[in-house]
Amino acid sequence: MTQDGTGLLPVENSLEMFLIFNTDGTIVYANAAARDRLEYGNELCGNHISSIFPNEFKKTEDGFFSEYSFGSRTQNLTAYRKNLTCFPVEARMLWEEECAGYLCMANDILEKEHLSQEIEHVQQEAKQALQVRSEFVANVTHELRTPVNGILGNIMELAEKEEDEHKKKTLRLIERCCGDMNRLINNILDFSKLEAGKFVMETRRFHFRNMIDYVRGNHQNKITEKGLEFFVTVSPEIPEYVVGDELKIVQILNNLLSNATKFTHVGRISLEIIKTAQVKNTIELYFLVMDTGIGVDKENQDKLFKAFSQVDASISRKYGGTGLGLNITKQFVEMMGGSISVESQKNKGTAFTFSIWVGDGDTGEEEYALPDISVRKSGAEISAAVAGLQDQNETDAMRVYGTSENLELLDKTLSKMVLCIEMENWEKAEDFMETVRQLTEEAPRDVARSILRLKMAVQKANYEKAIASLEELKTNMERKPEEGNAADGL
Numbered sequence: 001m002t003q004d005g006t007g008l009l010p011v012e013n014s015l016e017m018f019l020i021f022n023t024d025g026t027i028v029y030a031n032a033a034a035r036d037r038l039e040y041g042n043e044l045c046g047n048h049i050s051s052i053f054p055n056e057f058k059k060t061e062d063g064f065f066s067e068y069s070f071g072s073r074t075q076n077l078t079a080y081r082k083n084l085t086c087f088p089v090e091a092r093m094l095w096e097e098e099c100a101g102y103l104c105m106a107n108d109i110l111e112k113e114h115l116s117q118e119i120e121h122v123q124q125e126a127k128q129a130l131q132v133r134s135e136f137v138a139n140v141t142h143e144l145r146t147p148v149n150g151i152l153g154n155i156m157e158l159a160e161k162e163e164d165e166h167k168k169k170t171l172r173l174i175e176r177c178c179g180d181m182n183r184l185i186n187n188i189l190d191f192s193k194l195e196a197g198k199f200v201m202e203t204r205r206f207h208f209r210n211m212i213d214y215v216r217g218n219h220q221n222k223i224t225e226k227g228l229e230f231f232v233t234v235s236p237e238i239p240e241y242v243v244g245d246e247l248k249i250v251q252i253l254n255n256l257l258s259n260a261t262k263f264t265h266v267g268r269i270s271l272e273i274i275k276t277a278q279v280k281n282t283i284e285l286y287f288l289v290m291d292t293g294i295g296v297d298k299e300n301q302d303k304l305f306k307a308f309s310q311v312d313a314s315i316s317r318k319y320g321g322t323g324l325g326l327n328i329t330k331q332f333v334e335m336m337g338g339s340i341s342v343e344s345q346k347n348k349g350t351a352f353t354f355s356i357w358v359g360d361g362d363t364g365e366e367e368y369a370l371p372d373i374s375v376r377k378s379g380a381e382i383s384a385a386v387a388g389l390q391d392q393n394e395t396d397a398m399r400v401y402g403t404s405e406n407l408e409l410l411d412k413t414l415s416k417m418v419l420c421i422e423m424e425n426w427e428k429a430e431d432f433m434e435t436v437r438q439l440t441e442e443a444p445r446d447v448a449r450s451i452l453r454l455k456m457a458v459q460k461a462n463y464e465k466a467i468a469s470l471e472e473l474k475t476n477m478e479r480k481p482e483e484g485n486a487a488d489g490l
Contacts, residue, residue, distance in 0.1 A: 017089070019104040020096065021049045025057065025064035028101060037108060039081045049104075052079055053091075070094055070102070079106065144185050152178040201335060205361045206246045208238055212273070215250055219257045219269075226261065229268035235415075237275040238285065241361030248332045249356070253289070255325040256352050260291035267292025267349070272419065276412050281360045284338075288419050292349040301342055305330045329354075343425050351423045401442040407477075410439045418470065426461045433458050446476045 011018045012031050017038075020029040030044040038044060038052060050057040050064060055078055058065045069075075070093050079089045091106040152175060159171040216232050223230045253271070260269045269291045277284040296304065305326050333340045333354045340354035400406055413435045420429040433455050440451055454469035 017104075017106040017108075019049070019052070019106070020099055020101050021104070022101040023063055025049045025059060027052075028099075034106075037081075037087075037111075038079065039083060043082075049102075053077055054080060068093060076109070077106070079108075144181075148178055148181050148185070152182070201245050202247065203244055203359070204246065205241055205243050205359075207240065208242045208361075209234060209240070211246055211250060212271075215253045215257070216271075218254060219261060223261055223269055226265065228261075228264060228266075231268065231270040231272075233270070233272045235274040238273065239283070239360050239362040242283070242285075243359030243361045244336065244356070248336070252329050252332050252354070253287070255329045256289040259325065260289060260293060260350070263350070264291040264293035274412070274415050276355065276416065278360070281363045282357055283360050284355055284357050286353070286355050286416065288351060288353050288423075290349065290351040290423065295346045295348050295350055296342075296344040297346050298344075301344060304342055305340075343423055351425070353419075401440055401447075406439055410436065410477075413439065414470065414474075421458070421463065421466050421470075424461070424463065426458060429458045429466075444476075446479070447473065450476050 014031060015033055017034040018029070018031040019027055019034055021027045025048045027045055027047050027049060030038075030040075035041055035044050040047065048057075048059050048064070050059045053068075056066055056068045072092060072094060074090050074092050077089050077091045078086050079091075080086045088109040089106040090109055090112075091104060093102055093104045095101075096103040155171055155175045155178065159168055159175060162168045162171060212232065212234055216230075220230060257269065257271065270288070272288040272290075274286050275283055276286040330340050333356060336356035336358070338355040338357060340352065342350060342352050344350040413432055417429055417432040417436070420426075420432060436451060437455070440447060443451070450469060450473035454466065454473055457465035457469050
């Protein structure tokens with residue numbers, strides 16, 4: 001920094017006042033804020049610092065005398081304008097070695113308070129505007145929903161009575177259009193509520209598999225009509241009853257399956273659900289929704305969860321939609337303590353994975369607490385987070401190969417790895433591989449060899465060898481230790 005202050009040019013337009021004065025007390029630099037608020041204009045440079053802060057500085061033959069304590073600490077001072085009027089400031093003064101002078105940074109306290117009031121006023125106005133908009137959207141969507149539901153009800157009644165197949169087909173098309181309209185209306189209303197912070201969790205105990213059957217029924221006909229296969233798998237480890245917001249879970253699955261159906265023309269759609277962790281009476285569920293649809297380029301995947309966003313305009317024109325569904329889905333998932341991610345390849349398909357926390361309804365307890373776990377990105381991180389919730393004895397037991405705790409977590413991790421391999425998501429598969437390695441450090445040699453072969457297959461992204469190594473690993477894990485030792489001796 002030069003003595004004329006040219007090294008401070010980045011602060012020229014700062015709202016904070018900047019002054020540099022030398023050992024004689026002469027001001028050698030003043031930024032625009034200082035020149036304006038002190039009302040000196042370009043004449044400020046060359047004046048003595050005592051003309052600005054006469055209570056703290058006295059001009060002497062040698063320069064200046066001051067009892068001011070230089071340093072980084074902020075002090076309240078009185079600054080004087082050219083016309084000798086004054087105003088309070090918060091100021092810091094310190095020695096600046098590069099310019100061989102003192103640097104003064106000051107804020108107008110009154111202006112700062114005024115700005116704070118202005119900001120608060122603007123925030124209040126924005127809040128009120130948001131509330132008005134939210135109420136307007138709620139009223140409009142309600143008014144729209146009423147006639148749509150009226151049309152839908154009459155159409156369904158007419159379709160049941162109609163015998164002419166051509167007319168019946170037309171009525172079913174109108175029925176489907178009304179359903180699509182209702183979904184759009186609901187998305188707009190949900191987004192408005194989320195934006196206004198008015199959405200709350202409505203938890204209750206419900207039958208999990210009945211809920212999944214309901215979701216399956218909602219999509220089965222439409223998927224079948226397109227000539228697609230539809231597979232739904234629910235892990236037997238998931239309790240019969242869970243505690244959570246059933247409607248939001250249904251909405252999440254409906255959004256993802258509707259998208260999968262919309263963008264898939266050949267192949268299949270699958271939904272798989274497994275239990276991945278349990279902390280007391282709270283369990284983590286892991287969902288995979290996979291399709292063989294049009295897919296999304298990697299560079300466009302970050303747009304998927306943004307409000308009012310489509311990958312490109314042609315998608316919106318061809319398939320419709322508001323671009324709100326996935327944004328709402330993401331917010332619902334996060335409200336339930338989970339996270340959502342997507343893996344996709346152009347013209348090959350898309351896989352959405354998400355996790356949520358629910359209560360174990362089989363315990364008979366309605367109350368459950370979401371664990372304090374931030375958004376997870378990998379299998380290793382999930383396992384580490386879950387392990388961190390266990391007490392030390394449980395954690396130690398997990399690391400001892402062959403214990404019930406170890407084998408349970410190992411089985412869950414391998415299940416997730418299978419999903420990643422099926423999706424050919426090799427990066428995440430490697431994350432899970434690290435967890436498997438940690439859980440099998442004390443495993444017999446035949447298990448260790450299988451794990452090594454599996455690791456090499458995953459690193460090389462070799463699907464066939466990875467699946468074969470997994471099968472080999474499971475076989476060796478099921479063998480008794482003496483069987484494994486005997487085999488090692490052959």
